[in-house]
Amino acid sequence: MNNRKNILSPSILAADFAKLGKEIEETNRGGAEYLHFDVMDGVFVPSISFGMPVLQSVRKITNQVLDVHLMITEPERYVEEFARCGADIITVHFETLKYPEKVLKQIRDLGVKVGLSVNPETSIHAVEPYLDMVDMVLVMTVRPGFGGQKYIDYCTDKVKYLRGIIDEKGYNVDIEVDGGINKTNLKMILEAGANVIVMGSAVFGENTYENTVQFNEILKA
Numbered sequence: 001m002n003n004r005k006n007i008l009s010p011s012i013l014a015a016d017f018a019k020l021g022k023e024i025e026e027t028n029r030g031g032a033e034y035l036h037f038d039v040m041d042g043v044f045v046p047s048i049s050f051g052m053p054v055l056q057s058v059r060k061i062t063n064q065v066l067d068v069h070l071m072i073t074e075p076e077r078y079v080e081e082f083a084r085c086g087a088d089i090i091t092v093h094f095e096t097l098k099y100p101e102k103v104l105k106q107i108r109d110l111g112v113k114v115g116l117s118v119n120p121e122t123s124i125h126a127v128e129p130y131l132d133m134v135d136m137v138l139v140m141t142v143r144p145g146f147g148g149q150k151y152i153d154y155c156t157d158k159v160k161y162l163r164g165i166i167d168e169k170g171y172n173v174d175i176e177v178d179g180g181i182n183k184t185n186l187k188m189i190l191e192a193g194a195n196v197i198v199m200g201s202a203v204f205g206e207n208t209y210e211n212t213v214q215f216n217e218i219l220k221a
Ligand code: DX5
Pocket: 011, 013, 014, 036, 038, 069, 142, 143, 144, 145, 146, 147, 148, 149, 178, 179, 180, 181, 198, 199, 200, 201, 202
């Protein structure tokens, strides 16, 4: 299809937290290189999820790349601690940043990878000035806040547009998509140009291992 590296990032928001270690081990064994970690503050998004102590525990049990998605206001107050707790990638939302350059640089200086995210309603043009400061752009494909929502179709065009800009200008930037991705739309999203694929409810459940293997095969095809 192309020579980009496609990566699966299962979102543990959809895991059974009473057996989180086992669920993570199944995604690791199934070949998921990343693990997506959704932090929600009840302010930027309506719900509250989990934070540093959980990340610290997860760090101890896996070598997967910990892909931390901060759905929180004033992320600059917390990025240092998330890096200390084991994040490998820290993604902040454009909508939460007063001085984007400053926060992106702050993350870079912590020695972790830098991600910048946009909500479905936010124009993709918002990220263009920062493409030389980030490793990844996360294009939200649902309104952030909950797992298990339906993919918003118009977000596909944002991914296509961004892939065009990145390739044309030669940036080394991954495109991550997050929300409502499942086996019916996965190939379409890869073809649009995304290469880091978050999947929550489609991966976790009775067959976490088998689901991971199945989706990873599609990504690696
Ligand atoms: C939504 C989160 C997502 C969510 C994806 O706010 O950022 O990572 O867990 O879950 P699914 O794949 O179930 O839509």
